[in-house]
Amino acid sequence: MQHVVLNNGLHMPIVGYGVFQIADANECQRSVVDAIETGYRLIDTAASYMNEEAVGKGLRSSGVARDQLFVTSKLWVQETGYERTQQAIEKSLRRLQVDYLDLYLIHQPFGDVHGAWRAMEDAYRAGKLRAIGVSNFHPDRLMDIKAFNEIAPAVNQVEINPFQQQLETAPFMAEIGVQAEAWAPFAEGRNGLFENEALTDIATQHGKSVGQVVLRWLVQRGIVALAKSVRKERMAENIAIFDFELDDADMTRIATLDTNTSSFFSHRDPSIVKWMSERKLDI
Numbered sequence: 489m490q491h492v493v494l495n496n497g498l499h500m501p502i503v504g505y506g507v508f509q510i511a512d513a514n515e516c517q518r519s520v521v522d523a524i525e526t527g528y529r530l531i532d533t534a535a536s537y538m539n540e541e542a543v544g545k546g547l548r549s550s551g552v553a554r555d556q557l558f559v560t561s562k563l564w565v566q567e568t569g570y571e572r573t574q575q576a577i578e579k580s581l582r583r584l585q586v587d588y589l590d591l592y593l594i595h596q597p598f599g600d601v602h603g604a605w606r607a608m609e610d611a612y613r614a615g616k617l618r619a620i621g622v623s624n625f626h627p628d629r630l631m632d633i634k635a636f637n638e639i640a641p642a643v644n645q646v647e648i649n650p651f652q653q654q655l656e657t658a659p660f661m662a663e664i665g666v667q668a669e670a671w672a673p674f675a676e677g678r679n680g681l682f683e684n685e686a687l688t689d690i691a692t693q694h695g696k697s698v699g700q701v702v703l704r705w706l707v708q709r710g711i712v713a714l715a716k717s718v719r720k721e722r723m724a725e726n727i728a729i730f731d732f733e734l735d736d737a738d739m740t741r742i743a744t745l746d747t748n749t750s751s752f753f754s755h756r757d758p759s760i761v762k763w764m765s766e767r768k769l770d771i
Contacts, residue, residue, distance in 0.1 A: 489529060490730065492712060494642040495665040498590070498619050501558055502707055503727055504530030506671065506714040513542040515718060520546025522720040524557070527727050532714050533584075534562035534595055535576060535771045540583035548585060559584065560591040562623060563608075564771060565764055568599030573607035577616060579771070588616050593623045593645055596764055597755060601629075602636060609639045619643065623671075624755050627660050634664065645669040648711060650687065650702060651679050653746040658711060669712040673702050675751040686745060690738050697725060704729045705742050 491499040505523035510516040516539045567576035608620040621643030648670035706713040715726040
């Protein structure tokens with residue numbers, strides 16, 4: 489597995505396993521074990537996924553030492569603010585049954601994110617969080633966090649896929665020392681991604697699947713990629729991307745697919761901000 493080096497020197501696997509929408513506890517636990525057995529070391533969860541306990545059980549059942557794993561979780565909107573974030577960090581640690589998290593992210597750019605960040609800085613200094621970052625922050629919001637706090641975000645996890653390539657945002661993040669991490673690299677199959685002519689042509693040329701081509705494209709851009717599947721054979725396929733390389737023509741052809749538009753929704757849409765701000769979870 490290849491790694492990227494974060495702005496604090498921490499090494500992070502460049503391909504990880506995400507557990508978004510794996511609601512069944514037994515299936516989630518089994519999937520985490522399968523992913524680790526397959527070779528994944530980065531496991532990505534969140535308080536709002538409601539499966540941290542199952543992930544924790546999977547981590548312990550895997551038989552792999554904690555210091556060989558890279559565990560990420562995230563802070564939900566309702567728990568922003570200094571004191572609430574302090575409590576949220578402790579709850580995530582307790583649910584996951586770990587002494588520390590390798591990476592903790594503010595999940596959405598809403599609420600008292602500055603108060604949350606100060607709590608995360610304190611937890612980082614205390615050794616409870618090895619790196620801290622954000623998710624779904626546009627460049628202006630990212631710069632706001634960076635400008636008004638002591639510790640800069642190490643990671644910004646955002647939507648990146650062939651239809652939303654973040655061609656300006658990703659280089660900007662690299663320039664200011666923030667690692668880009670892609671959620672939904674396959675756009676959940678939207679816009680006919682797996683049938684796309686350009687992607688299927690490139691996949692055929694390399695004897696790989698479309699999914700492998702997309703993940704390889706992200707890796708070659710230096711972007712951490714999160715893949716999700718509950719099928720062990722697909723997990724193995726998604727991680728088998730280090731034995732081939734896309735050439736310049738491949739990368740250029742994939743670049744033509746960019747629409748610079750989310751395949752899901754805009755975090756600047758007032759209705760989305762309202763919905764996320766009002767979404768109260770039992771966490």
